[in-house]
Amino acid sequence: MGFIVHAFKPSVRPWSLIPIICLLVGLISVIAISILVRYLDKKNHTKILNSLIFAYGIAFLSLEIYHEINRYFELGHYDWSSFPFQFCSIPIYMCPILPFIKNEKVRDACFYYLGTFCLASGIFPLLFGQAQLCRRPNPWDTVRSFVWHILIVHIAIISIVYKKIGKNIKQNYKPLINAIMLFVGFTVIAQLINVTLHYTGGINFSTIDGAPLKDIHNTRLDDPDIASCFYISPFFVSNMPVYHSIYLSFGWITNYIAYLLSFSLLSAILFFAYFGIYRIIDIAKLKLLNKKSSSAKDKEAI
Secondary structure, X not given: OOOEHHHOOOOOOOOOHHHHHHHHHHHHHHHHHHHHHHHHHHOOOHHHHHHHXXXXXXXHHHHHHHHHHHHXXXXXXXXXXXXXXXXXXXXXXXXXXXXXXXXXXXXXXXXXXXXXXXXXXXHHHHHHOHHHHOOOOOHHHXXXXXXXXXXXXXXXXXXXXXXXXXXXXXXXXXXHHHHHHHHHHHHHHHHHHHHHHHHHOHHHOOOOOOOOOOOOOOOEOOOHHHHOHHHOOOOOOOOOHHHHHHHHHHOHHHHHHHHHHHHHHHHHHHHHHHHHHHHHHHHHHHHHHHHHHHHHHHHHHO
16 A cells, blocks of 8 residues: 555654754755855866766765665555656756766856756755655655755755856856756656656555546556656646646646746746856945055055
8 A cells, every 4th residue: 555645644743853953964064065166167177067967966966876775665565756867856967977078068058057056956945845855754855855955055055156157247148048948858758757757656546535637646656747846747636836826727748838837937037146146245345446556545644
């Protein structure tokens, strides 16, 4: 017999000691990785940066393999809710191959995807979706979930600092558009997986409570429909708050379009936010330089 997601009692509560420690360690590590990447970029250590990105890819892959095996032995069957093609799963596939991509256009699109979309997929669960990260009964699964999303923020920061995303809008807007196209492509792949999983297995399962629509509360973990890659499956109501309401009110197609538009807009907002941060830094540097120049002139006059 399969299980439903809410049947397990979480061992860690959101914003309790373990999540707070994970966030504090994560914040310190993000600052450290920012300083490291800035140093490597200044010294033009591209090979080391590529090796670092590859190492993150191996870390993601290792954590995912551990998670899949652990869940299988814990449940006695495959947990389709853990199917590894979600919004926050893309670094598994992108990081190991990114260092070997020679085409600069493709390479830039990947970095911009990591620096915008992946930053969102890393930060939002850590700050606003801890209930989802803490839903497992095993506390080590909770720690793994937090570490996973912190590493996503790491790889996003590496991409932002390395590629200086948003520093020059005229030069940077094309890679951003390509990153958005990459995002759309990933959702198409996700939807193809969702449809395939439904017609090769999910169609044979009904809801626990007899409801006409499957959702996070009435679907067994051994039902392939619960995979709902990117939370956009036509056969599973999204458990993301706003999109959940859109799905129920207007259907999955409207929900899918709203999903594409909103996350694409979010990536653009982040892009312009980076531009604003770079402008603030440049203005601060200019003021400091002018202040030093003025002080030097005052000393000469004396």
